[in-house]
Amino acid sequence: MTDRKGFLQTEIDTILAVMDPVSPTNPWKGEHTKERNFLIAKWLIALGIRRGELLNVRIDDIDFQTERVTIERRPDDARDPRPNQPRVKTRGRDLPLGSKLAALTHEYVRTQRAAQGNARKHGYLFVANGTGAPLSLPQVAAIFTDLRRSRPELPRNLMPHVLGRHSWNTRFSELADERKLSAEVEKKVRSRAMGWSETSNTAATYTRRHVEREADELIRALYDR
Numbered sequence: 001m002t003d004r005k006g007f008l009q010t011e012i013d014t015i016l017a018v019m020d021p022v023s024p025t026n027p028w029k030g031e032h033t034k035e036r037n038f039l040i041a042k043w044l045i046a047l048g049i050r051r052g053e054l055l056n057v058r059i060d061d062i063d064f065q066t067e068r069v070t071i072e073r074r075p076d077d078a079r080d081p082r083p084n085q086p087r088v089k090t091r092g093r094d095l096p097l098g099s100k101l102a103a104l105t106h107e108y109v110r111t112q113r114a115a116q117g118n119a120r121k122h123g124y125l126f127v128a129n130g131t132g133a134p135l136s137l138p139q140v141a142a143i144f145t146d147l148r149r150s151r152p153e154l155p156r157n158l159m160p161h162v163l164g165r166h167s168w169n170t171r172f173s174e175l176a177d178e179r180k181l182s183a184e185v186e187k188k189v190r191s192r193a194m195g196w197s198e199t200s201n202t203a204a205t206y207t208r209r210h211v212e213r214e215a216d217e218l219i220r221a222l223y224d225r
Contacts, residue, residue, distance in 0.1 A: 006167030011155065012045060015163065018151055027150035032112040033129050037143050039108050040126060044160055046101050048168025048193060051140050051160045052086035058123035059109055067102040070094050071195065079122065082136050090195030165194070169206040 007015070018025045019041050021034035028034050043054055053071050061070045073088045074080070097105065105125070113119050119132030126135040144159050155162075169190065176186045190196075190203040 006162060006165075006170035007155065009171060012163075012167060015154060015158065016041060016045075018154065019147070025151065027147060030129060032116060035108055035112045036126060036129070036135075037147075039104060040140065040143065040160075041163065042101055042104065044164030045167060046098065047095055048165050048172075049095075050089060050165060051137060053088050053090075053195075054160075054164075055086035055124070055126060055135055055137065055140065056088055057125045059125055060123055062097070062102075062105065062125070064102055064106050067097045067099055068094055069097055080124075080134065081122070082134055084137055086137055088195075091197070093192065093195050095193065168193075173206065 016038075017023060018027075019038045020026060021031070021038050026034055028037060040054065043049065043057075044051075047069075049071065056072065056074060057069060058072075061072060063069075071088060071093050073092045075087070077085065109125070113125075113127055113132075116127050117130055117132030119127045121132075122134060124134035126140075127133060128135055128139060140160055144163075148154055148156065148158050172190060172193070176189075181189070187203045188198055190206065191198050191200060194202070196202050
């Protein structure tokens with residue numbers, strides 16, 4: 001697996017098993033850190049969003065009744081105290097969270113987040129441990145650096161972008177095959193979820209990677225036969 005390809009579901013299951021707050025293999029101390037980091041991984045995996053999009057999410061962007069979140073573009077937001085403001089590089093969009101992720105998020109907001117310093121003074125969902133300040137881009141990167149160092153058996157390319165965006169697209173390609181989606185529908189759905197325009201060629205990049213992997217498997221099967 002190269003750095004440009006996402007993880008398969010079996011690999012994701014292993015990563016989440018390590019990051020589970022109740023797992024003895026979880027490398028962090030403190031309930032807030034464990035719960036927050038696990039929730040960050042779940043958001044990245046479920047939605048395939050970028051790190052900047054994740055850190056831009058405010059609690060009022062989430063509709064817990066309909067179980068949806070709005071990814072908003074907020075360039076130069078005066079309410080953001082971070083020197084290096086996380087950016088939404090693609091189009092804003094409305095995405096489904098699903099009941100389990102919505103419930104997990106609501107519980108984090110109600111309990112762990114609420115207990116962190118000045119977290120109530122701003123609306124950003126993910127906060128720093130203790131101070132309650134909005135979580136920064138370097139802090140998210142450090143989460144996965146610490147995870148790789150503490151658990152060397154995990155993939156060396158375990159980073160937010162690979163776990164989220166690349167892995168979502170890998171899994172979506174598999175599901176598109178199972179559902180027998182046409183190439184046109186697959187491109188439209190992928191582009192909407194990722195925040196790309198329908199005329200963007202970025203969706204074709206992920207489709208091509210999936211085709212390459214399928215071709216490799218078929219060539220090996222033919223050789224074995």
